[in-house]
Amino acid sequence: MADRAPISFSDLLARPRDAADARIAYGPLALQFGELWRPTGPGPHPLVVMIHGGCWLADLPGLELMDQACADLKASGVAVWNLEYRRIGHEGGGYPGTFQDVAAGVNHVRGLARTYPLDLARVVVAGHSAGGHLALWSSVRGPLRGPDPFIPKGAVSLAGIIDLAAYHATGPDACGGPGTIEALVGMSQRPGQQVYADTSPAALLPLALPYAVISGALDLIVPSRFGAAFGALAMARGDPVEVMDLAHAGHFELIDPTAPAWAVIKAQIKSLLD
Numbered sequence: 001m002a003d004r005a006p007i008s009f010s011d012l013l014a015r016p017r018d019a020a021d022a023r024i025a026y027g028p029l030a031l032q033f034g035e036l037w038r039p040t041g042p043g044p045h046p047l048v049v050m051i052h053g054g055c056w057l058a059d060l061p062g063l064e065l066m067d068q069a070c071a072d073l074k075a076s077g078v079a080v081w082n083l084e085y086r087r088i089g090h091e092g093g094g095y096p097g098t099f100q101d102v103a104a105g106v107n108h109v110r111g112l113a114r115t116y117p118l119d120l121a122r123v124v125v126a127g128h129s130a131g132g133h134l135a136l137w138s139s140v141r142g143p144l145r146g147p148d149p150f151i152p153k154g155a156v157s158l159a160g161i162i163d164l165a166a167y168h169a170t171g172p173d174a175c176g177g178p179g180t181i182e183a184l185v186g187m188s189q190r191p192g193q194q195v196y197a198d199t200s201p202a203a204l205l206p207l208a209l210p211y212a213v214i215s216g217a218l219d220l221i222v223p224s225r226f227g228a229a230f231g232a233l234a235m236a237r238g239d240p241v242e243v244m245d246l247a248h249a250g251h252f253e254l255i256d257p258t259a260p261a262w263a264v265i266k267a268q269i270k271s272l273l274d
Contacts, residue, residue: 006250043117053129132160
């Protein structure tokens, strides 16, 4: 196991994937939609709002990255609302459109529950990489909160870029370097402003809900030191956060249901739902 090389997103996408049960718009724009994975049985089902990664960039894969994880959760009796959203390179992507889309997509669970048997008292937001950032951000939102936001029961960041300032300063160039963070937070649009104050979970602490920060020890895209540092800061601010650094796991093992790391992650998600 220790000798197994970490997989890439291409390895993950090359495998057969099931299809979601429904594609549903949460807004009027082409990329404002999600896919619902609905378990069998009458429900009401607990729900995971899933947010994909891909460096917030339009030229990388989208919600299909999460298909295998969604299918595995569905088979376990958990419904999944897998969100697409505008990214850097899409018209309106970056600041504030990416954040507005994710907020609207999370809020739309109320509308889904009017049609599908979902338990809105048991909702967790989970995301991977850039989606891990958006998962924690959507749980608090700060100045971009908007009216009547839906706040989940808990949240899970999987290899999330959850301290934007720290990643901008010392992160690897895997996501395009500091320029990607600058585009995400609208640095050129907002010179002189505290651009992380409404965009970075680290700047929004405490989040004041239970959540998990999970990293892979072999991750070269979001090294686990970022999760550890965020966890220490969150604990110091009084947050009920669980911090995990999973051995033998790279970046994409955290969304690979065939990897040993996934069993740990799924158990954590289910503990937050219960």
